[in-house]
Amino acid sequence: MRDRLQQVARALRLMLGLPDYEAYCAHQRRHHPDAAPMDRGAFVRMCQERRFGSGGPTRCC
Amino acid sequence: MRLITRIGWIAVAMLGTAAFAVLALRRGETVSAAWLVIAALCTFAIAYRFYSRFIAHRVLGLDERRPTPAVRHDDGLDYVPTHRVVLFGHHFAAIAGAGPLVGPVLAAQMGYLPGTLWILVGVVFAGAVQDFVVLFLSMRRDGRSLGEMVRAEMGPAAGMIALIGLSLIVVILLAVLALVVVKALAESPWATFTVIATLPIAVLMGLYGRFIRPGRVGEMSVLGLVLLMLALVYGRVVAESPALAPLFTFDGRALAVMLIGYGFVAAVLPVWFLLAPRDYLSTFLKIGTIAALAVGILVVLPDLRMPGLTQFVDGTGPVFKGTLFPFLFITVACGAVSGFHALVSSGTTPKMLATEADARAIGYGAMLMEAAVAIMALTAACVLEPGLYFAMNSPAATIGHSAPEAAQAISSWGFAITPDAITGAAREVGEQTIQSRVGGAPTLAVGMAKILSDMAGGRSLAAFWYHFAILFEALFILTTIDAGTRVCRFMIQDLLGVFAPGLRRTESWGANVLATGLAVAGWGYFLYQGVIDPLGGINTLWPLFGIANQMLAAIALTLCTVVLFRMKRERYAWVTAVPTVWLLICTLSAGWLKAFSADPAIGFLAHARKFGDAIAAGTVLAPAHSLGEMQRIVFNDHLNAALCCAFMAVVVAIAVIGVVGIRRALTNPRATTCEAPEIPAMAEAAGHA
Numbered sequence: 001m002r003d004r005l006q007q008v009a010r011a012l013r014l015m016l017g018l019p020d021y022e023a024y025c026a027h028q029r030r031h032h033p034d035a036a037p038m039d040r041g042a043f044v045r046m047c048q049e050r051r052f053g054s055g056g057p058t059r060c061c
Numbered sequence: 062m063r064l065i066t067r068i069g070w071i072a073v074a075m076l077g078t079a080a081f082a083v084l085a086l087r088r089g090e091t092v093s094a095a096w097l098v099i100a101a102l103c104t105f106a107i108a109y110r111f112y113s114r115f116i117a118h119r120v121l122g123l124d125e126r127r128p129t130p131a132v133r134h135d136d137g138l139d140y141v142p143t144h145r146v147v148l149f150g151h152h153f154a155a156i157a158g159a160g161p162l163v164g165p166v167l168a169a170q171m172g173y174l175p176g177t178l179w180i181l182v183g184v185v186f187a188g189a190v191q192d193f194v195v196l197f198l199s200m201r202r203d204g205r206s207l208g209e210m211v212r213a214e215m216g217p218a219a220g221m222i223a224l225i226g227l228s229l230i231v232v233i234l235l236a237v238l239a240l241v242v243v244k245a246l247a248e249s250p251w252a253t254f255t256v257i258a259t260l261p262i263a264v265l266m267g268l269y270g271r272f273i274r275p276g277r278v279g280e281m282s283v284l285g286l287v288l289l290m291l292a293l294v295y296g297r298v299v300a301e302s303p304a305l306a307p308l309f310t311f312d313g314r315a316l317a318v319m320l321i322g323y324g325f326v327a328a329v330l331p332v333w334f335l336l337a338p339r340d341y342l343s344t345f346l347k348i349g350t351i352a353a354l355a356v357g358i359l360v361v362l363p364d365l366r367m368p369g370l371t372q373f374v375d376g377t378g379p380v381f382k383g384t385l386f387p388f389l390f391i392t393v394a395c396g397a398v399s400g401f402h403a404l405v406s407s408g409t410t411p412k413m414l415a416t417e418a419d420a421r422a423i424g425y426g427a428m429l430m431e432a433a434v435a436i437m438a439l440t441a442a443c444v445l446e447p448g449l450y451f452a453m454n455s456p457a458a459t460i461g462h463s464a465p466e467a468a469q470a471i472s473s474w475g476f477a478i479t480p481d482a483i484t485g486a487a488r489e490v491g492e493q494t495i496q497s498r499v500g501g502a503p504t505l506a507v508g509m510a511k512i513l514s515d516m517a518g519g520r521s522l523a524a525f526w527y528h529f530a531i532l533f534e535a536l537f538i539l540t541t542i543d544a545g546t547r548v549c550r551f552m553i554q555d556l557l558g559v560f561a562p563g564l565r566r567t568e569s570w571g572a573n574v575l576a577t578g579l580a581v582a583g584w585g586y587f588l589y590q591g592v593i594d595p596l597g598g599i600n601t602l603w604p605l606f607g608i609a610n611q612m613l614a615a616i617a618l619t620l621c622t623v624v625l626f627r628m629k630r631e632r633y634a635w636v637t638a639v640p641t642v643w644l645l646i647c648t649l650s651a652g653w654l655k656a657f658s659a660d661p662a663i664g665f666l667a668h669a670r671k672f673g674d675a676i677a678a679g680t681v682l683a684p685a686h687s688l689g690e691m692q693r694i695v696f697n698d699h700l701n702a703a704l705c706c707a708f709m710a711v712v713v714a715i716a717v718i719g720v721v722g723i724r725r726a727l728t729n730p731r732a733t734t735c736e737a738p739e740i741p742a743m744a745e746a747a748g749h750a
Binding site: 010013015017019020021023026028031040041042043048053 | 135136137138139141143144146147148150151154270271275276277278279332333336337340341344345348409543544547551567
């Protein structure tokens with residue numbers, strides 16, 4: 001049940017263009033153990049910057 | 062296939078056929094929307110099960126064992142293998158916009174049948190195919206964008222042409238969407254108040270997520286949604302208060318100027334402050350509204366009052382001019398086939414596919430869902446009394462300004478309606494007037510209010526539902542305008558950077574303001590032109606947008622076809638070649654007619670000639686009031702005709718480059734695509750071992 005809810009939350013966040021913070025932390029721990037990962041606030045801000053940055057349209061009409 | 066499954070699918074096919082027969086053959090009496098729902102669902106089921114499977118296995122050769130970009134480049138951020146249900150939501154949220162809600166409403170002037178058939182046939186054979194194949198191509202190329210793929214597979218010239226086409230589309234798209242908002246908010250204090258209220262609410266959310274609880278998106282969204290609903294309820298008090306209502310009552314011109322100023326400010330501000338929080342509100346509202354409408358239609362199963370076909374298939378309709386072919390096929394773009402989806406399908410989604418097989422459910426499946434949204438919008442428009450539909454969607458220049466004039470004009474077309482019915486409908490949704498509210502959004506809102514209040518709350522809640530629907534569309538479109546203006550700004554900075562490298566620096570304040578100003582001026586010009594156009598503006602801008610959007614789809618499908626030839630899969634190239642040719646025929650003939658038709662109601666140049674001749678003779682033609690206005694009309698006609706020609710030139714150039722590419726691929730005995738190498742992950746693993 002808990003997993004199910006987390007899955008829903010993950011889906012909703014991804015609809016907003018926010019990747020999974022836990023997956024990011026896990027990746028950082030595995031591949032860059034010596035660098036401190038961004039905190040949640042910085043992570044979200046970076047994702048917002050990228051979503052509305054110069055990458056081209058992120059949505060349809 | 063087992064016998065029992067086979068029998069099941071035959072039953073689905075027969076049920077769908079029966080539903081189509083009812084829709085097509087019933088004359089002179091209303092048809093239940095249930096038949097529309099059944100026809101659509103059976104079509105989607107069969108198309109997904111059989112056609113998308115054929116494309117996945119035979120045409121593209123999806124290989125479940127081949128590692129996707131997400132697996133190969135897993136970086137915990139962009140490239141993350143994602144569960145396909147989660148990714149489906151992401152992709153659908155990105156492709157579902159205001160387009161599928163507006164186009165089908167406009168197309169309803171020809172009756173429910175032409176729009177329905179084009180949405181269903183279009184999505185199965187063109188729209189979903191385009192989304193799926195582009196997603197596949199991008200997936201096989203490490204998630205490259207459409208522009209990069211066009212450059213790699215068709216050459217730098219094609220890439221450049223596609224980029225120019227893209228920036229033109231963005232400008233027209235923003236203008237037409239802004240016009241839809243202006244038409245929905247004009248003279249409506251309730252709607253204007255709630256939309257203005259979203260600004261402080263979004264800023265509050267932004268501050269909350271920045272300083273109070275950093276990064277807690279869920280909490281700030283709940284906070285924002287609660288405040289938004291309170292604003293919506295309070296809007297009624299504002300509208301009914303003699304002191305407050307005038308503060309939020311604006312005409313179209315004032316709203317257009319405010320919107321242009323707002324677009325500039327919103328695009329210059331940091332994104333966490335306004336843009337991102339409002340994007341969150343609009344995304345949740347969008348998903349909620351679509352779900353509510355779907356449930357409403359399924360529960361209420363309303364009757365379609367609009368006839369299957371109206372006399373306006375001959376091109377004389379008040380909503381937009383032009384015959385069924387080609388204009389229906391550019392009016393309904395999103396929902397049937399939309400070039401914009403090619404940008405989304407080559408954006409973030411391909412980088413997150415966990416396996417190649419998922420591309421089918423996400424590429425093809427999500428587009429079927431978008432078509433379902435378009436069908437719902439069409440249903441909402443067609444449950445209205447046809448007389449009311451035409452009262453809302455005909456420009457004042459056609460039906461006059463008062464309810465009696467409108468009722469007389471519309472009844473003379475054969476759609477009986479009384480003046481009381483028009484004013485009564487406005488009162489029911491809490492508005493002063495709903496006459497000539499062109500642009501699709503108000504019509505959809507009235508239809509939704511009817512369906513949802515039939516489901517829950519009765520007539521007393523109709524006004525609430527109407528403004529809920531208007532808020533949803535306005536909020537959604539405003540977010541697109543902010544985001545689109547930023548996109549445009551970066552494109553302009555890139556372009557200007559060629560001449561003055563300093564202007565490319567995105568952190569430079571001066572370059573930022575200059576490029577944003579240019580972007581806003583671009584769509585703002587077309588918006589203002591549309592607002593002062595006595596024929597409603599939608600008449601002019603929506604066909605331009607439709608042509609542009611289908612042009613982008615033609616570019617994307619041409620790319621798909623060229624790549625199929627380069628993959629040496631020319632046996633199956635018809636899967637993308639047939640829709641490409643169809644779109645070329647539609648965009649070119651529509652573009653040609655809009656520019657060069659001898660009928661001033663359709664052709665921009667004929668219209669310019671008519672007004673030019675009048676200027677020479679010194680007479681002022683209605684709807685203009687002065688010779689100065691006449692001159693502006695002539696100038697705008699020439700500008701619009703030039704845009705049509707530019708769109709046609711882009712399409713023709715890409716088609717020619719495509720044919721050259723196909724011939725070259727045919728003479729080469731080997732496959733020549735630029736796919737990422739087949740199994741680097743395994744090679745890497747072997748190397749490590």
